[in-house]
Amino acid sequence: MFIFPKQKTFNIGGIKIGGQMNNPPVLIGTIFYKGQDIFTDETKGIFNKKIAKRLIENQEKLFHETGIPCMIDVCGDSKDKILRNIDFVLDITDLPIIIDSPDPNVRMAGLQHAQEIGIIDRIIYNSINMSIKPFEIREIKESGIESAILLCYNPKDSSLNGRIKLLETGAGLIKKGLIDVAKECGITKPLIDTAISPIGNGAGSAIRAIMAVKSKFGFPVGNAIHNAVRSCNWIKDKELLMQIDCASNSLVRIIGADFIMYGPIEHSEKVYRNIFLVECIVGEVLEEIGFKIEKDHPYNRLVSI
Numbered sequence: 001m002f003i004f005p006k007q008k009t010f011n012i013g014g015i016k017i018g019g020q021m022n023n024p025p026v027l028i029g030t031i032f033y034k035g036q037d038i039f040t041d042e043t044k045g046i047f048n049k050k051i052a053k054r055l056i057e058n059q060e061k062l063f064h065e066t067g068i069p070c071m072i073d074v075c076g077d078s079k080d081k082i083l084r085n086i087d088f089v090l091d092i093t094d095l096p097i098i099i100d101s102p103d104p105n106v107r108m109a110g111l112q113h114a115q116e117i118g119i120i121d122r123i124i125y126n127s128i129n130m131s132i133k134p135f136e137i138r139e140i141k142e143s144g145i146e147s148a149i150l151l152c153y154n155p156k157d158s159s160l161n162g163r164i165k166l167l168e169t170g171a172g173l174i175k176k177g178l179i180d181v182a183k184e185c186g187i188t189k190p191l192i193d194t195a196i197s198p199i200g201n202g203a204g205s206a207i208r209a210i211m212a213v214k215s216k217f218g219f220p221v222g223n224a225i226h227n228a229v230r231s232c233n234w235i236k237d238k239e240l241l242m243q244i245d246c247a248s249n250s251l252v253r254i255i256g257a258d259f260i261m262y263g264p265i266e267h268s269e270k271v272y273r274n275i276f277l278v279e280c281i282v283g284e285v286l287e288e289i290g291f292k293i294e295k296d297h298p299y300n301r302l303v304s305i
Helices: 049-066 079-090 104-116 134-143 160-168 178-184 203-217 226-230 238-254 265-288 298-303
Strands: 009-012 015-018 026-031 039-041 070-075 097-100 123-128 147-151 189-193 221-223 259-264
Touching: 009 189, 026 049, 026 265, 049 070, 049 079, 049 265, 070 079, 079 097, 079 104, 097 104, 104 123, 104 134, 123 178, 123 189, 134 178, 147 178, 160 178, 160 203, 203 221, 203 238, 226 238, 226 259, 238 259, 238 265, 259 265, 265 298
Parallel strands: 026 070, 026 259, 070 097, 097 123, 123 147, 147 189, 189 221, 221 259
Antiparallel strands: 009 015
């Protein structure tokens, strides 16, 4: 397995993320995304609470069974919906929550709510990117949030170099690099998303960037590789597409990803089984080369069966 230069490890809401590969990756399932089957009226944001609860609990159960930690990516496209969705998840689990919306005003509403109810230490902001506005920087800082995802999507240069430049200098798209923007926002626990692209349009660079970014900056790094698979419109069989989607997460982990945004939380069972196998192999190699792995590491759970 790969051994990286000095790495940073963060604790976010009781979940450890980052470090060397002896720390299992954090698996992140998404709920309340557009088009999810749990909605009975998506326009109003009304969903089947029983099914949603089961999905959240199942991901957490897999965490405790395998030793592979998880978080929840909570979506919402309006202020009312994001607050309702956050509160619903909070009633079910103590896991960290990622606030996810295409609208920065909705994300701000989620941040303010988290601050008001005293759970800001469990929140990750998704995301700080090239489109960030001054009011967003100001409100992120005022919220007191410590962690955010830095999305190194560079539409003008999808190469590895283009992604690195966006993090370091802004790549001519913004006045300063995303890492400095995050510091301005008061973020002390940045998570770098290498911004997966469609296959043939930078997907390989986004995967390659996992090793490069982790080596260069030492921050926890990952991406949502399932988005590259979902861009493969030539795969017509839906079941086959889902299998490839779930299995693709193994690819980014084997080269060092600290977190994997695997997409629909419905896929948690298949994703966890894939990554559990990877972690058992990783653990075996690390043990062989003299690296310490914790007693609750997936490999130790396997050998104790």
